[in-house]
Amino acid sequence: MNNQITESAVSQTWGVVCRPTLLFVLAYALNVTPHEIVHALTSYSLGFNSTVFQMWVNPDSAEATPSQLAIIAISGPVFSLAVGTLCWVLYQRWFRERPSGLAFLMMAMVGIYSFLGPLAGAALGGDFHLAFTFLHISATVGYLTSATGFVLLPAFMYCIGRELLRWSPHEFHRVKAVACTTLAPWLLGTLLLLLLYWPLPRFLIGSTIGGSAFWLFAVLGAAIGYPTRRPTGVLSSFTRSDLALTIAALTMVRLLVNGIRLAH
Numbered sequence: 001m002n003n004q005i006t007e008s009a010v011s012q013t014w015g016v017v018c019r020p021t022l023l024f025v026l027a028y029a030l031n032v033t034p035h036e037i038v039h040a041l042t043s044y045s046l047g048f049n050s051t052v053f054q055m056w057v058n059p060d061s062a063e064a065t066p067s068q069l070a071i072i073a074i075s076g077p078v079f080s081l082a083v084g085t086l087c088w089v090l091y092q093r094w095f096r097e098r099p100s101g102l103a104f105l106m107m108a109m110v111g112i113y114s115f116l117g118p119l120a121g122a123a124l125g126g127d128f129h130l131a132f133t134f135l136h137i138s139a140t141v142g143y144l145t146s147a148t149g150f151v152l153l154p155a156f157m158y159c160i161g162r163e164l165l166r167w168s169p170h171e172f173h174r175v176k177a178v179a180c181t182t183l184a185p186w187l188l189g190t191l192l193l194l195l196l197y198w199p200l201p202r203f204l205i206g207s208t209i210g211g212s213a214f215w216l217f218a219v220l221g222a223a224i225g226y227p228t229r230r231p232t233g234v235l236s237s238f239t240r241s242d243l244a245l246t247i248a249a250l251t252m253v254r255l256l257v258n259g260i261r262l263a264h
Contacts, residue, residue, distance in 0.1 A: 017180040019238060020102065020167060022246070024185035025192050027106035029249035031083055033256060035076040035114055040262050042075040049263040054197050054256040055204055070131040077115045077127050084111020100241055102167050106185075109160045116156060117211055120149025154217040161221025174226045182222045186215035196253055 033054055040052035043059040046068050050059040061069060088108035095101035122128040122145035132142050161182050168177035190212045194205060 017184065019242070020106070020164065020181050021184045021189045021192070022238070022242065023103050023106045024110070024189040025196065026242075026245045026249045027103065027110040028189075028193055029196065029253050030245065031080055031107060031110045031114055033252055034083075035080050036256075038079040039072055039076045043072045044262045044264070046072065047264070048072075049261070051259045051261050052256060053259045054253045055200060058259075066134040066136070069134040073127045073130040073134065077118045080111045080114035082111075084108045084113070084115065087111060099239055103241065103245065105160075105163060105167075109157075112156060113153070113214070116149050116153040117214075118149075120146055120153050122146045122149065153214055157214050157217035158221035161218030161223075162225035164218065165222040165225050174223065177226060178219060178222045182215065182219045186212060186219065196250070199257070 036052055036055060036057045039057045040050040040059065043050040043057070043061060046064065048059055048061045048064055048068075050057055050061075052058075059072060061072065064072070084107065087104045091101055091104035091108055095104045118126040118128045122132055123139065123142035124146065128145065129142065131137075132145075164181040164185075165177055168181050172180065190209060193208060194200065197204075197208075200208075
């Protein structure tokens with residue numbers, strides 16, 4: 001009997017440890033892939049064909065005006081920000097003390113991250129850089145925009161780390177709590193993302209790994225934020241909604257591996 005109780009406790013602990021990583025991967029898939037679909041749909045709505053893949057889109061926009069190209073470029077980050085903000089509001093108002101809250105928190109994090117990341121890259125590369133280039137916006141504005149992003153993104157991830165820490169069990173010590181809520185989603189989650197999205201162009205592999213470096217600020221926020229008040233009685237291992245999200249994310253990503261053509 002004691003052995004069964006111990007095995008059950010170990011199994012539940014592993015569920016709690018693994019759930020943040022799983023939900024990060026699912027949140028990424030359910031935001032970043034629709035982000036690319038929005039690029040494609042925007043291009044299509046403006047009269048241009050496009051092919052959308054799991055993590056990028058190829059629009060046939062050679063005849064598009066600079067303004068149209070800029071709209072196509074920024075449509076993805078704006079969509080991500082809208083999704084992230086909505087999930088953050090839902091999390092704070094209704095789900096922060098429920099098992100499903102962790103999924104909303106991860107969706108909020110990925111959505112806002114997917115806006116702030118391109119903002120930080122405005123002078124370097126990415127969606128905002130493309131939009132600024134198409135609109136001939138000065139390099140000074142680009143650098144100021146990047147500087148703003150490089151301030152906001154670490155600050156945001158630091159706050160997310162403190163919030164993620166709430167989802168570790170009360171009995172977890174600092175190292176274990178930080179590891180399961182931030183380190184595992186960062187390191188293991190990034191590896192799982194590459195496997196989920198494989199095959200990928202080399203530049204997307206590099207940008208995915210490089211962009212994940214901002215998770216370091218989440219780790220820092222969780223480490224400094226320990227101890228913190230944690231939900232009572234709502235911590236859970238995997239749930240039915242987790243399974244539904246897993247099926248949806250896997251299906252969507254793998255359907256787009258070979259690309260889907262949107263043509264008039």
